Amino acid sequence: MTKQLWKGNEAVAEAAVCAGLQAYFGYPITPQTETLEYLSKRMPELGRAFVQAESELGAINMVYGAACTGARVMTSSSSPGISLMMEGLSYIAGTEVPMVLVDVVRGGPGLGNIAPSQGDYNQIVHGGGHGDYFPIVLAPASVQESVDLMALAFDLAEKYRAICAVLTDGSIGQMMEPAEIPPMKPVRTTYPDWAATGAVGRERNILTSIQLEPPLEEVVNFRLARRKQEIQAREVRFKEYYLDDAEFAVVGFGSAGRVAMTAVRAARAEDIKVGLLRPITLNPFPVKELDELSKRLEGMLVIEMNSGQMLDDVLLATQFRVPTAFYGRMGGMMPLPDEVLAEIRELAKGPKMQDVHPRDRWLKRMEALV
Secondary structure (H helix, E strand, O other): OOOOEEHHHHHHHHHHHHOOEEEEEEOOOOOOOOHHHHHHHHHHHHHOEEEEEHHHHHHHHHHHHHHOOOOOOOEEEEOOOHOOOOHHHHHHHHHHOOEEEEEEEEOOOOOOOOOEEEOOOOHOOOOOOOOOOOOOEEOOOOHHHHHHHHHHHHHHHHHHOEEEEEEEHHHHHHOEEEOOOOOOOOOOOOOOOOOOOOOOOOOOOOOOOOOHHHHHHHHHHHHHHHHHHHHHHHHOOEEEEEOOOEEEEEOOOOOHHHHHHHHHHHHHHHOOOEEEEEEEEEEOOOOOHHHOOOOOOEEEEEOOOOOOHHHHHHHHHHOOOEEEEEEEEEOOOOOOOHHHHHHHHHHEEEEEEEOOOOHHHHHHOOOOOO
16 A cells, blocks of 8 residues: 555554454543544444543443453543543453553643643553553554554454553654555454353353452452563564664653654764664563663663653663663653754763762753753
8 A cells, every 4th residue: 555644643543443443432632632533434434333432431431341342442542531541441451351542642740731742651551540450552653653553552452351552642643644554454253252242152251350359359460460471571572773883872762762763863973873772562661672782881861751751661671780861851842853962972971870860860950941
């Protein structure tokens, strides 16, 4: 197929349709609303289910019910709306049914603004809802990558009977770029054995997140923990750029990683041997890869559109082995390539092991800017 000009939110919607989406439930919130609007027309055209719920709480519980049938289901929202869905997401995780969640992150906390942010990292990557559960989290850096990751999101959710979240932001959701949409997959006609599809001729399938006996609840938690271990071993995805001979590395995901790529190319033009590691899966996180990379680097720089939420995961992975700097913008502000390039230049001057945490050093420097 040829490439066409797509808005990010609409491309995600069409990619979900092509991946076999059978039912969508959602509620409008900027900067995500185009996904819902697009599907409000597209899904009925194809004879598939679309419901604009009365709220995000209603939407996520509709997703829960539909997911129990084994259908391919999804919802999308933006940061405050995702917060309202957290109880339902925990129920879905505890029931071990698959679903896809798209979070188009905006500035916060609170109602914040509709500008792009990565402030939902901890909420999405480290669980969000109550209890021990571990969603799979994918982080695209372009419209095309958003499209490519949608089919993978459904496949991973079903493979592991888990929530798979696609963590994007207002920049990617609103930008228009050429993208190639994959061919339409047929909608499924068979369903997994565990699904609640009617019990004619078989025993009932009971799907629940309520385990009143603590020993039974512990078994569920143990199963989820083992599943996370399996996902960590099999599903780590990332992209590397210019790391073969790198003395320094930038780590950034999504839009921040995309901005960092421009800065890395500029730094290379100045003969600074720097590369980029851009995680595609935030959960599972590329722990082993960062650990090995840190053993041969002189310094590392973490770039985020938040106050350093992924930074903590990078430092855990590298065990503080390599001098690490951090640069973040918050509240809907995006880092500029020139800002990142300036940070790379500072790193290349000769990094030293910090006497303070990288976040503390960054905060002190940011005081002059805000």
